[in-house]
Amino acid sequence: MTYETPKTYETIEVTPLTPLLGGEISGIDLTKPLSNRQVDDLHRAFADRSVIFFRDQHLDFEHHKTLARYFGGIHIAPSTAPWQAPGHPEITIIHADKDSKYVAGEDWHSDMSCDPEPPLGSILYLHTVPEPGGDTVFSSMYAAYDALSERMKAHLEGLTAVHDAVVGFGGITPEGMKLPRSSHPVIRTHPVTGKKAIYVNRGFTTHIEGIPRAESNALLSYLYDHVQRPEFQCRFHWRPHSIAFWDNRSLQHSAIWDYFPETRSGYRVQISGDRPF
Numbered sequence: 001m002t003y004e005t006p007k008t009y010e011t012i013e014v015t016p017l018t019p020l021l022g023g024e025i026s027g028i029d030l031t032k033p034l035s036n037r038q039v040d041d042l043h044r045a046f047a048d049r050s051v052i053f054f055r056d057q058h059l060d061f062e063h064h065k066t067l068a069r070y071f072g073g074i075h076i077a078p079s080t081a082p083w084q085a086p087g088h089p090e091i092t093i094i095h096a097d098k099d100s101k102y103v104a105g106e107d108w109h110s111d112m113s114c115d116p117e118p119p120l121g122s123i124l125y126l127h128t129v130p131e132p133g134g135d136t137v138f139s140s141m142y143a144a145y146d147a148l149s150e151r152m153k154a155h156l157e158g159l160t161a162v163h164d165a166v167v168g169f170g171g172i173t174p175e176g177m178k179l180p181r182s183s184h185p186v187i188r189t190h191p192v193t194g195k196k197a198i199y200v201n202r203g204f205t206t207h208i209e210g211i212p213r214a215e216s217n218a219l220l221s222y223l224y225d226h227v228q229r230p231e232f233q234c235r236f237h238w239r240p241h242s243i244a245f246w247d248n249r250s251l252q253h254s255a256i257w258d259y260f261p262e263t264r265s266g267y268r269v270q271i272s273g274d275r276p277f
């Protein structure tokens with residue numbers, strides 16, 4: 001597969017956050033229906049930057065779902081989840097304030113990698129944000145993979161790892177809720193760009209299969225440190241009515257909770273994905 005970085009966009013402007021990842025999109029109103037050319041440009045920017053950002057977009061639930069549907073079906077969380085928006089099972093409420101005992105996503109992770117078919121992307125819209133604080137940090141798993149030695153790449157090729165929701169959500173889910181557990185390649189290939197990316201994360205991965213547990217622990221610990229190197233990262237500073245739309249296949253992210261007791265609040269939609277390969 002050949003993938004080329006887009007040189008220009010017809011309908012939008014894309015301002016890169018770093019040379020490797022992140023792009024702030026301007027020149028588009030996501031509350032209006034989008035043309036095919038606009039959708040095509042967004043697809044190309046998303047593939048190229050792995051995470052795209054929008055400012056000053058006052059989304060309601062329908063706008064939010066419509067944006068997701070330009071990229072695929074909507075991934076719906078189990079119906080017992082207490083954080084669904086009432087009457088809108090596609091919408092997850094993301095909220096932290098003075099009463100919060102934890103926030104979702106503080107550890108580096110790829111969303112729901114414990115699912116057999118994890119969501120390909122997540123669209124987070126925040127209407128209320130602390131100032132300052134509450135940034136989200138993203139790390140490129142393409143860059144992390146590319147920086148490995150050829151020997152390490154060869155060693156990891158073909159290995160699989162178990163991802164278990166108990167690691168991420170074990171303490172916070174309602175009693176009796178079934179928590180998914182899946183096996184995925186340690187190195188996955190992105191279905192759109194054809195690039196390889198590291199696909200183990202501290203938030204969900206328990207162990208690499210088929211090797212002694214001590215060896216798995218040592219390898220994972222090395223990889224978890226490696227994927228956090230600052231040169232692989234970009235950091236997004238939220239303002240009210242901003243959107244971050246990230247690719248779970250090529251990124252990990254971490255939500256920084258440095259703003260207690262302030263409020264950070266909004267909604268998230270996830271887009272269905274395929275089985276990693």
Ligand SMILES: [Fe+2]
Nearest residue numbers: 105109111253
């Ligand atoms: Fe997340």
